[in-house]
Amino acid sequence: MSTLSVSHLTKHYRIYKKEAGLMGSINSFFKRTYETSKAVDDISFTIEQGELIGFIGPNGAGKTTTLKCLSGLIYPTSGEIKVLGYTPFDRNYDFLRSISLVMGQKSQLWWDLPPMESYLLYKEMYDISDSHFKSSLEELVELLELKEVLHVQVRKLSLGQRMKCELVAQLLHSPKILFLDEPTIGLDIVMQQKIRSFVREYNRKFNATILLTSHYMDDVKELCKRVIIINHGKLLYDGALSDIVSKHTQLKRISIVFEKEIAKSDLDKVGVVISHDGINSVVEVSKDKAPEMTSYLLSHFPVEDLTVEEPQIEEIISTIFSSEKV
């Protein structure tokens, strides 16, 4: 049995629409108009224990809604979910003790107190034994290098430190499944890197199942072998990140700078001309033809500079989003 299985999950919302401007306000004062939006539309997937999965999609794609369904916060319109054998929406306390949902922008720590005070309260809330609490806290504090800030008021911590403290609070009870919603949002590059390596380490060390959403493709690229891509509530892709990359890297791009102006028609037999202004050109060719075409260009044209590139992962993803297919 898989750790987590989702079949035909669907969630519809009613959204309140407000018209713009003062007249709009007055209109909606008397009558509110609603419309239905399909936040999640017939999604199915399964996840095994210990997997670290990237869950990607543009804003409003339905990522957070799916995570909320998985953690039992919202009741699906239809479809079935099983997490560790539980139905999340029952919000069984044993189920809640085995998961954690970390939302990057929402704080659960007591703002006016040092994080340690909140941890002690969570210890009782999650019914964590003294010994477990001690070892778990020690381990997390060391992994995240938090020793000095445990006794500093949360409001005085930097955003990065706060996020780390937040993570500790969410992990004290050693959840088997971790849902991370934008854990690196708003953090600087160094801190992003630290959180990333922590997530990897946590996954490896505790064999925890982690489902991660992120705006930053770097998070996903570095951490996740498998990705699930959704847009407009629909599942577009579920599989290895490397597969989708290699599928989209059947093409290479050759950028050329010529010494003098070249007619666009001369380049048509090389490949698909993406851009051309006489001097600078970008031509797309299939992967196996790339060497041949490069030497053809070098021998037949006055080339000043030439580079061959693969498309970036961000580009691939955004092509998928805009074309709605993989």
Next chain:
Amino acid sequence: MKWLRMLGLYFERVFEYRLRSFIWLLLPLTNNMTLILFWNGAGMNTSAVSSYYILMTIGGLLTTSHVEFEVSEIDIKQGQLVNYLTKPISYYWVNFFSEIPYRVLQAVYASILIGALLIFFPNALKLSLNPLHIPLVIFIFVLGYLLSFTFKLSLAYLSFWFKDIHGLMELVTIIIIIFSGGVMPLPWYPKILQTISNFLPFAYSGYYAITALQGIVPLFGLFSIVLIQCVWLGVLLFINKILWKNGIKEFTAVGQ
């Protein structure tokens, strides 16, 4: 034009929170209705009593400013004030206009409620206002609001110096309730409290405005109300200006 557009924006915000503002209306209404019931039980079931409390509700809604919390907590303590300092507009007037929609909406709600009330209890409200005095009474209400607004704003400015003034604010709220006839009509108070009230500005915000509205004040009395209101407004504006000038220095010096 600039102010007009701002006013439009503020009205939009108010409409977003129509239910919220309805609750703000219920607070004084509940309180004052309870008092009418109380006097009923004490055998004072006169339309003078009910008129007084009904008008106090409206007077309070129209003339009491609630500017203090946002200025003290959000603008000064959380530092949002910076956003205003970089714009070429007067902070005093920004706050003044941002509150007007609330007062207007409350007045609309209040008129509807009181209209409904009068259908069931036609004797509950008694006005004997001379129509010729109406412009003057409106002027008294405007001055009353300005008094309350300037006072509350000045109070909020104390946040420039003190970390936590909410205890003081509560105390002031209580003092205002007592000395502006919030418990019962001022002539019913013990002599000593009446005398103190005469030397404080609070009754000149709502209380005298509603006595003017009731039509129990002669023309000469109306003018003396306006005169005293103007004197108090002058004093408060002066204090407000000094507090602002020094407070801003304090604010920028701390480098919020």
Next chain:
Amino acid sequence: MELKNLRQLANNMRRYIRIYKAIIKINIALILTYRANFLNHIFSTFVWGVFNFIWITLLTSKAKYVFGWRGDELVVITLGYIIITGVYYSLFAHNFEDFSRIIDRGEFDTVLLKPIDPQFQISMLRISYASFIRTILGTGVLIWWISSHHYAIGFFQVVSFIILIGVGVIMMYAVWFIFITTLIWYPNLSNMVDLLYTINGFARYPVEMLKSTGTTPLLLFIPLSLIVATPVKVLLQKNAWGDIFLLFFIGAILFTFSRVFWKFALKSYTSAS
């Protein structure tokens, strides 16, 4: 089977007591970090208590006899009100202020993710120690008032008074909680708590006041006006059996209803939000 359930219940109780101990501690820590805020709180609690006293003194200076209560007896109701609200505000009211903020900011999810009862979390997490000042103040003045007015009060009256005050606190909790629950549907009504503080004021007056109106909307607030008037009636040896029955009866109904209503709201939150 029975025994096993009983043991489970006992374990559960012990667990919640442990959690509450941690809550007591974390709230003390909060005071220590914000001493100025704590002092401000004590001060404002104190002045509001005094204000309630001035208020009734002013009213009774003009009204000597109201709904069968003498002026000095009305003062006792206000003192009872000060005592009860002291207990209630310190244990519950501030939690509801927090709740409206939590709802307004959309942080209610974090409450639902914890493996403990959501109602417990939103009603118990915050303790306002400063509000106890009211109870102390009220009790002090009450003792002085009783002895200076030579009421005949026995041990039985005092004990019943205290017990009924406890019941009153539970009733007040139920009423507030029912109101607060509606925030789940109307999150931007975050000033609901201000309204509750105001309608709480019905408890400062004799229950006969609302009964006399006979109009339905106001009769809805009778539960609130039973809260203080009933224990005070017992204390002053007025005829109170009917009100005592009502207090227990309506209290039980409201408390049960508040729980059911809350569960219903949770269901609607999680399926609609």
